[in-house]
Amino acid sequence: VLDGYASFYEMELQQSPSAFYDTVAALMTTDHQAVVDQLSIDPYELQRIRKVVIIGCGTSYHAGLVGRYLIEHLARIPVEVDVASEYRYRDPILDADTLVVGISQSGESLETITALRECVASGARTIAITNVIGSQLSRVADGVLYTRAGPEISVASTKTHLAQVGALGMLAIYLGELKGVLYPDEASRRRQELIAMAELLRATLDRQSQWRAGIGDYLSREHFFFIGRNLLYPVAMEGALKMKELSYIAAEAYPAGELKHGPIAMLDEQAVVVALLGDDRLHEKMLGNIEEVRARGATILAVATDGDAGPDELADIVLRVPKSEALWSPLLMVLPLQVMAGWMAQARGYDLDKPRNLAKTVTVE
Numbered sequence: 034v035l036d037g038y039a040s041f042y043e044m045e046l047q048q049s050p051s052a053f054y055d056t057v058a059a060l061m062t063t064d065h066q067a068v069v070d071q072l073s074i075d076p077y078e079l080q081r082i083r084k085v086v087i088i089g090c091g092t093s094y095h096a097g098l099v100g101r102y103l104i105e106h107l108a109r110i111p112v113e114v115d116v117a118s119e120y121r122y123r124d125p126i127l128d129a130d131t132l133v134v135g136i137s138q139s140g141e142s143l144e145t146i147t148a149l150r151e152c153v154a155s156g157a158r159t160i161a162i163t164n165v166i167g168s169q170l171s172r173v174a175d176g177v178l179y180t181r182a183g184p185e186i187s188v189a190s191t192k193t194h195l196a197q198v199g200a201l202g203m204l205a206i207y208l209g210e211l212k213g214v215l216y217p218d219e220a221s222r223r224r225q226e227l228i229a230m231a232e233l234l235r236a237t238l239d240r241q242s243q244w245r246a247g248i249g250d251y252l253s254r255e256h257f258f259f260i261g262r263n264l265l266y267p268v269a270m271e272g273a274l275k276m277k278e279l280s281y282i283a284a285e286a287y288p289a290g291e292l293k294h295g296p297i298a299m300l301d302e303q304a305v306v307v308a309l310l311g312d313d314r315l316h317e318k319m320l321g322n323i324e325e326v327r328a329r330g331a332t333i334l335a336v337a338t339d340g341d342a343g344p345d346e347l348a349d350i351v352l353r354v355p356k357s358e359a360l361w362s363p364l365l366m367v368l369p370l371q372v373m374a375g376w377m378a379q380a381r382g383y384d385l386d387k388p389r390n391l392a393k394t395v396t397v398e
């Protein structure tokens with residue numbers, strides 16, 4: 034039936050590279066200039082932006098958290114990220130120099146729509162990032178960046194998350210260019226880098242049988258921690274969310290440095306710690322954090338890049354992803370986590386496409 038896949042979840046996960054590619058390609062010309070006709074916000078107005086606020090729910094919120102690092106790094110604009118249902122009730126401080134980005138795959142999550150509508154009323158500039166043309170969110174916002182992931186049927190989001198991060202990357206580069214943080218040639222190099230990630234996404238997904246070897250022992254475990262730092266922390270959050278919603282087990286995400294401030298007390302031989310080890314300036318610190326959890330007897334499942342010998346002696350198992358520019362590594366690191374969450378649910382005999390208690394689109398508050 035589904036192209037040979039047993040579930041939409043597996044099929045859609047496999048479609049991530051094209052969802053990502055199509056999204057990013059539509060936002061640039063063939064010579065890597067920005068295509069912004071759907072933003073509907075004057076570039077001069079965007080140049081004036083002094084704060085960006087990103088709101089969304091669930092997986093879209095996690096994409097927003099990755100987006101924060103991208104925008105702060107590439108455009109040097111301070112970014113706030115909040116879940117839509119919280120942001121709205123914070124009595125937000127907004128003005129015309131604030132850009133609010135509402136992210137929603139469906140474009141129909143009520144909380145994101147109502148929060149964004151209030152931002153419009155407060156005079157902020159607004160952009161929707163959504164996968165559905167003509168959705169409510171796209172109509173509320175001043176401008177739209179569409180993700181072009183195609184329909185997503187599985188309740189748990191996979192490919193749309195990659196597409197959202199791609200769209201946020203393109204927005205970050207554009208804002209960086211407008212702000213003069215990136216010279217035009219740097220901006221086009223960044224766009225080239227970003228679109229080239231589609232190939233690496235494909236190469237990463239081709240490693241599933243490699244990952245599967247050795248992981249079988251852990252699929253029945255009941256208690257998982259996900260740790261990461263910097264832009265891999267939101268990836269840890271997304272990994273934990275996927276596992277919770279598909280396998281109904283306790284999975285918590287922590288910034289690796291925060292473990293010792295409390296949650297480390299929970300660790301024992303029963304726990305599996307999934308450690309996301311980036312190829313970046315925090316690599317050594319992260320290894321130190323892995324040593325801390327190892328000393329508590331926890332099983333360590335590291336996700337690391339090719340050629341990184343750091344986790345070899347420390348981890349019980351290492352899932353490898355290709356090397357990439359550290360800034361774009363969240364795109365690759367999330368894939369083994371999405372895949373693993375699917376395997377865990379399958380091992381328990383659960384429906385991958387329709388987890389219990391969940392709806393694809395949440396239209397109540």
Ligand code: F6R
Nearest residue numbers: 091092093137138139142189190
């Ligand atoms: C998780 C998941 C949900 C959605 C959330 C927001 O896999 O699918 O957490 O991400 O309900 O939905 P959208 O993006 O449609 O607003």
